[in-house]
Amino acid sequence: MHHFNAATNVISAGLLHRLRASLRWVRHASQYSHDTQLQAYTTSMQLLDAYMSTTASVSSRHDAMKNFPSTLAVDAASCALRSGDIHGDHAVTLMKRFRGLSHLLDRPPVNHPEGTPRVNIEAEATRYRRLVEGWNGTVEEIRKIEGFSRFLLPPLFSDLQDAARDRPIIMLIASESSSDAIIIPHKQPPTSIQLPTNLLKLVELVFAFREAIEKEAGPKGNQPALTRALRELWNDVVRPVVENLGRFAERGSRIWWCPTVSLQFLAIARCWQVQGKRKSLAQQYISSYTPSLTALMRARRSHDRLPSVSFAAIGQNLPAGHSSTLEFVEPELELVRSLLPHPPTVSFTKITSVGATKSRALCALQDSTWLHFACHGTQKWDKPFNSAFLMRDQPLSLLDITQMDLSPHQFAFLSACETAVGDFETPDEVIHLAAGLQFAGVKSVVGTFWNVNDSAVQRLVEAFYKNFCGDGKMNSKRAARALHQAVHSLAQEKGMPLDQRIVFIHIGV
Structure with missing residues (x-):
C-alpha cells in the first residue's frame, strides 16, 4: 500500500x-x-x-x-x-x-x-x-x-450545507458494501441511515419498474407489478428516511432527494400511491429532486426579476423523421396560454408546427425566462448528451442546452417523454434533459420519468397551472407544491393508470 x-x-x-x-x-x-x-x-x-x-x-x-x-x-x-x-x-x-x-x-x-x-x-x-x-x-x-x-x-462541506437552507436534502448512495441515506440539514450535522437493501437488489428493482411500466401500460388503473415495485421501494428506501425526518422538517414542508446510481431511476417521491392509510411520504412532505448539491445552490442564486414575465411555449407536433402527428400539442399550448396571467403580467410567445425549428427554439430559450415544451423527447442511452427535444428540422440536444447560460431563467415545464431519465453507463452523474436545464441555470423544472399519454398530460397540465398561477402571480418556487397538488388530484380520478400518476417529477427550487 x-x-x-x-x-x-x-x-x-x-x-x-x-x-x-x-x-x-x-x-x-x-x-x-x-x-x-x-x-x-x-x-x-x-x-x-x-x-x-x-x-x-x-x-x-x-x-x-x-x-x-x-x-x-x-x-x-x-x-x-x-x-x-x-x-x-x-x-x-x-x-x-x-x-x-x-x-x-x-x-x-x-x-x-x-x-x-x-x-x-x-x-x-x-x-x-x-x-x-x-x-x-x-x-x-x-x-x-x-x-x-x-x-x-x-467546496467545503459547510458551504455545501447551504443547499439545505430551505429544508433538508436526502442524498441516497448505494455500493456493493452498503446502501445509505444521508440527511443533510442546514445547520445541524448530517445524519446517515443504513438502508435495508443493496446495489444488486436496487438494480433488480429498476428493471422491475421498467418491465412493469412497459407491460402494464394502458388505460387500466390496476398495475400489480408496478404496485409491488413501489411497495418494495417504500420499505427498503423511503420509509427508513421518513421515520427519521421528523427531527429536521415539519409536516407539509419541502424536502429534496439527491439519488445516485440505480436510485436515480426510481420514483422515490411517489411511493405514497400504494400505502393505503399509512402516513405515506406525500401525506407528510412535498418532494423535489436535485442532481447535486451545487446545482441546487446555483439555482437559488437570485437575479433581478423583470416587471413582465417572458413565457415561451414551444411545441412540435411533427418532428423530423416522424410520419405521424401529435394531435394534442397545439391544444396543450393553447391551454397553457389560457391559464397564464394576461399581459402585462405575462408576455406570451408560441412557437409551433413548421416554425418550431432548432434555431428558433434556441432563440426562445435565450430570450424567455419561463418555458413550456410540448413535443417528443428522447433519451440516448449510449450518448446521453445527444438526448433531445425533437424539433421540425433537427433535435435540440442536451449538449446544446448545457452550452447556454440560463442563469436568469425561472421555470421550465417539459411535457415530453423521458426528460428525467438518467444514464446507466455513468450512474454517479445525473445526465438527462431536466437536470441539464438546471445545470445550465433554470431554477425550477418539471420533467418525466418515462412515456406520458396525451390524456394524462392534458389533465396534469391544467391542474398544475391552475395551482401554479391561478391567482395571477408568477413565482417559480411554487412549482413543487403545484405539481404535488396536481398529482394528488389525478390520483383521485378513476381509471387513471398508476404509471401516469407518478411519471412527473419536480427538480430545483
Missing part, C-alpha cells in the same frame, strides 16, 4: 498513470480492508477530477469516464460512512462532482526512442517538474486574492 501511495505522487508519470495506480490502490486496500482505504479513495477522486479536466468537451469527458469504475464516487462515500466520516476533510473530496479544472497543465510522459541519451531524458523530466511547480505556484498566488481562496479547490 505504501508503494501504491508513492506511485500516485510521481508527478512526471502523468495523470493517467497516477490515476491507474490509485485505482489499483483502492482495489487492493478494499480487498484487504487496509487502513489506507479511505485515503486511497480520496486520492483517486482527486486524480480523476484532475485527469477529466484535461479533456476538451463535456461529451468527451463522459466518454472518458466509461474507462473508469462507474461507482467510484458512491463506493468512496460508502467507505467514508463506514469509517464514521460524513462531514470531514475526506468527505469534502468525496462530495465533489468532478468539477472541471480549466486550463490544467498536464502532458503525458514523452516516449523516448531506444538509445536516447540519459541526460536528455533527465532534462525532459526536470522541465516537466518545473512546469508543474510553476502552475502550482500560480494557483497559490491566485488564491491569495480576496474571494479566490478556494480557487480550483472543492
Whole structure:
C-alpha cells in the first residue's frame, strides 16, 4: 500500500498513470480492508477530477469516464460512512462532482526512442517538474486574492450545507458494501441511515419498474407489478428516511432527494400511491429532486426579476423523421396560454408546427425566462448528451442546452417523454434533459420519468397551472407544491393508470 501511495505522487508519470495506480490502490486496500482505504479513495477522486479536466468537451469527458469504475464516487462515500466520516476533510473530496479544472497543465510522459541519451531524458523530466511547480505556484498566488481562496479547490462541506437552507436534502448512495441515506440539514450535522437493501437488489428493482411500466401500460388503473415495485421501494428506501425526518422538517414542508446510481431511476417521491392509510411520504412532505448539491445552490442564486414575465411555449407536433402527428400539442399550448396571467403580467410567445425549428427554439430559450415544451423527447442511452427535444428540422440536444447560460431563467415545464431519465453507463452523474436545464441555470423544472399519454398530460397540465398561477402571480418556487397538488388530484380520478400518476417529477427550487 505504501508503494501504491508513492506511485500516485510521481508527478512526471502523468495523470493517467497516477490515476491507474490509485485505482489499483483502492482495489487492493478494499480487498484487504487496509487502513489506507479511505485515503486511497480520496486520492483517486482527486486524480480523476484532475485527469477529466484535461479533456476538451463535456461529451468527451463522459466518454472518458466509461474507462473508469462507474461507482467510484458512491463506493468512496460508502467507505467514508463506514469509517464514521460524513462531514470531514475526506468527505469534502468525496462530495465533489468532478468539477472541471480549466486550463490544467498536464502532458503525458514523452516516449523516448531506444538509445536516447540519459541526460536528455533527465532534462525532459526536470522541465516537466518545473512546469508543474510553476502552475502550482500560480494557483497559490491566485488564491491569495480576496474571494479566490478556494480557487480550483472543492467546496467545503459547510458551504455545501447551504443547499439545505430551505429544508433538508436526502442524498441516497448505494455500493456493493452498503446502501445509505444521508440527511443533510442546514445547520445541524448530517445524519446517515443504513438502508435495508443493496446495489444488486436496487438494480433488480429498476428493471422491475421498467418491465412493469412497459407491460402494464394502458388505460387500466390496476398495475400489480408496478404496485409491488413501489411497495418494495417504500420499505427498503423511503420509509427508513421518513421515520427519521421528523427531527429536521415539519409536516407539509419541502424536502429534496439527491439519488445516485440505480436510485436515480426510481420514483422515490411517489411511493405514497400504494400505502393505503399509512402516513405515506406525500401525506407528510412535498418532494423535489436535485442532481447535486451545487446545482441546487446555483439555482437559488437570485437575479433581478423583470416587471413582465417572458413565457415561451414551444411545441412540435411533427418532428423530423416522424410520419405521424401529435394531435394534442397545439391544444396543450393553447391551454397553457389560457391559464397564464394576461399581459402585462405575462408576455406570451408560441412557437409551433413548421416554425418550431432548432434555431428558433434556441432563440426562445435565450430570450424567455419561463418555458413550456410540448413535443417528443428522447433519451440516448449510449450518448446521453445527444438526448433531445425533437424539433421540425433537427433535435435540440442536451449538449446544446448545457452550452447556454440560463442563469436568469425561472421555470421550465417539459411535457415530453423521458426528460428525467438518467444514464446507466455513468450512474454517479445525473445526465438527462431536466437536470441539464438546471445545470445550465433554470431554477425550477418539471420533467418525466418515462412515456406520458396525451390524456394524462392534458389533465396534469391544467391542474398544475391552475395551482401554479391561478391567482395571477408568477413565482417559480411554487412549482413543487403545484405539481404535488396536481398529482394528488389525478390520483383521485378513476381509471387513471398508476404509471401516469407518478411519471412527473419536480427538480430545483
